[in-house]
Amino acid sequence: MRKRTAGKQRSTVFDDVYRTMVQKMPELMIPLINEVFHTDYPEDIEKAQLRNEHLEIQRKLITDSILNISGKTYHIECQSTPDGQMALRMFEYGAAIALEETHQHPADIVPERIRFPFAAVLYLRNTEHMPDELTVIIELPDGREMPYRVPLIKVQAFSLDEIFQKRLFLFLPFYILRYEKDCAVIEQDGARLGKLLDEYKRMSEALNEVLSAENHEDRYGDLTRLIVRITDYILRDYRQAKKGVHTTMGGRVLELYSERLLRRGKAEGKAEGKAEGKAEGKAEATLSTLRSLVKKGLISISVAAKELGVSEEAFKKMAML
Incomplete structure (x- = not known):
């Protein structure tokens, strides 16, 4: 989450509050997941919080919240301000999470596919031209194009x-x-x-x-x-x-x-x-x-x-x- 600044100091109040709810009240995430991904999970369903640090070759990616529910992985980032790089960041996060889950297979098993998590971005502030989803177009060597789409949840759109x-x-x-x-x-x-x-x-x-x-x-x-x-x-x-x-x-x-x-x-x-x-x-x-x-x-x-x-x-x- 990008922080809002107060003077010369950066405030982490939005990060702190969001992560407090995710870590201490994870049941609050279930209605959000149901709303975004059209699922119907009960709030008391068994869920596992996955670690939010993912190592890359030259840096560490830190995500906001990752839950595993019924064998499916859900990743939701929280943003207080628009970020022009957010679509690319979500693709990076998704790839890191997918590869990490793939590496959990036994060494003698080579999976034939990797599975990206169900991902979304929660925006605390709305802007006039904010789209309903983020899109990254992946160009494959054979000329095919594959869109990677991530829905946006606009908090202020809900009464x-x-x-x-x-x-x-x-x-x-x-x-x-x-x-x-x-x-x-x-x-x-x-x-x-x-x-x-x-x-x-x-x-x-x-x-x-x-x-x-x-x-x-x-x-x-x-x-x-x-x-x-x-x-x-x-x-x-x-x-x-x-x-x-x-x-x-x-x-x-x-x-x-x-x-x-x-x-x-x-x-x-x-x-x-x-x-x-x-x-x-x-x-x-x-x-x-x-x-x-x-x-x-x-x-x-x-x-x-x-x-x-x-x-x-x-x-x-x-x-x-």
Whole structure:
């Protein structure tokens, strides 16, 4: 992924967020693969993440994400800005991946063909003349021409409703990019700022509803933090807009997330204590939940100590922090 620059320093925020989702929440890649390649994989299908470093004779190629699903290899690159060399790069990546898989055959078996991965490029920003696919024409010595095509996925082409309908939650952290050019106007226009905040409120409530119903509170919290990370970066020079979106997504929503986990811990502790005929089960489950929330940065030590009815020092000792 090509990075967006901030001053003289290059930011890796888009790379970091995308790769965090790929590595820690690979199930988010499945709806994207289904959308691009017209497959119908369930999100919990078994998948293997393949290594993203591929050695060539003179250099090392590093790809963004490669998954193997049902014996098929899927390679998706993420780009924040247009790259005139992207078609050639995708061919290089595809050839390196195909050759690497071919070399995995036993030495005494010479495969008669090599298989390129299913490949696509995820573009976080749209441009006016961006095509729907990249194409490289391969000219063979006998005069034949073979097109190598890679589809483009334009994140900003998907509305919020489409994102939720197709479960493309991978797009949510980058949703703010569609407002990037209008940030200065939004900062000064109360009506437009209100519209932006309403949209993020709708996003948070829909995400909360969907993932809570599926008992995926951890994924909900992780995604929310990534959404906040990107919006904080894009809106870093716009105090009102940043504060509003941060409060909507990073404050109220994470508070709901932590409260839900705390309630669950109390309920489990109560059931455990009842089953054992004593209160220790309840106290231990509540302490465990509070410890987890503190470590994830969702609540402070002071809030956890108050909830447990002890001093901060006592909580630190009990939670072994």
